[in-house]
Amino acid sequence: MAEINLAQLLEAGVHFGHKAYRWNPKMFPYIYTERNNIHILDLVQSAQLLKEANSYCLNAAEQGKTFLFIGTKRQASAVIAQEATKTNSFYVNHRWLGGMLTNWVTLRSRIEYLKTLEQQESDNVFELLPKKEAAQRQKELEKLRKHLNGVKNMTKLPDVAIIVDQKRELTAIKECRTLGIPVISILDTNCDPDLVDIPVPGNDDAIRSIKLILQSLNDNIATGQEKVKNLQSI
Incomplete structure (x- = not known):
């Protein structure tokens, strides 16, 4: 199981939180100190909780469970798509559309429409219009691709959600909680740990921090998936 050490977390700036006045008091147990009005997260706890999240991802992948990566902020968008694609997981890296999970029937109809437009584009139907x-x-197709491309092949609700920026993705988290979908989330110092199942305290603004944590989680998903493939080939 791939693990991340304290030096890697430190180098990636995982320990940097928000300005002290923006904090959520519920994050107090995960904060080490305050420097220049900036909260500093306790990397020992971050490392331990990341290890637990990694173990959860590994076990879930070994059971054949599916993952949905969610992160629509600019810093996370590209990394979300890259990591999810590596393990054939699903992702939303632009605006979260309300009801994407709780109104699954409607989402499925939009996905089918996206596939229809893509087929028409492939068959050069647009040129005949x-x-x-x-x-x-063409405009409709581009808009649907932007919002739904990462879930285009999702045939059922995901088993696990991995989220970057709890504050920004609160609607997605509420939908997951309504449906009983476990949530793993990077939690900065302005977040509420009570809203997620598996917290990973860390900087959710820096690209290097986001990438390091997501890569670690995804490496364990890949390891679990590979184990399943090996067992199936016996």
Whole structure:
């Protein structure tokens, strides 16, 4: 199981929290100190909780469970797509559309429409349409791809959600809680640990911090998936 050490967390700036006045008091147990009005997270706890999150991902992957990566902020968008793609997981890296999970039937219909438009594009159907209609369909296709490309092949609700920036993705977290989907989330000092199942205290603004934590979680997903493949080939 791939693990991250304290030196790696320190180098990636995982310990840097928000300005002290922005903190959520519920994060107090995970804060080491305050420097220049900035809260500093306790990396010993971050490392331990990341280890627990890694173990959870490994075990879930070994059971064939599916993962949904969610992170729509600019710093996380590219990393979310990259990591999810590596393990054939699902992802949302642009705006979260309310009801993406709790209104699954409607989402499925939009996904089917996306696939229909993609097939039409592949078959050069757009070229046969009047320019105005073709432009409209192309615009629809681009919009649907932007928001739904990462869940296009999701045939059922995910088993586990991995989230970057709890504050920004609060709607997604509420939907997961409503449906009983376990949530693993990077928690900065302004977050509420009570809203997630598996917290990973860390800097959710720095790209290096986000990438390090997501890579660690995803490496364990990949390890679990590989174990399943090996067992199936016996």
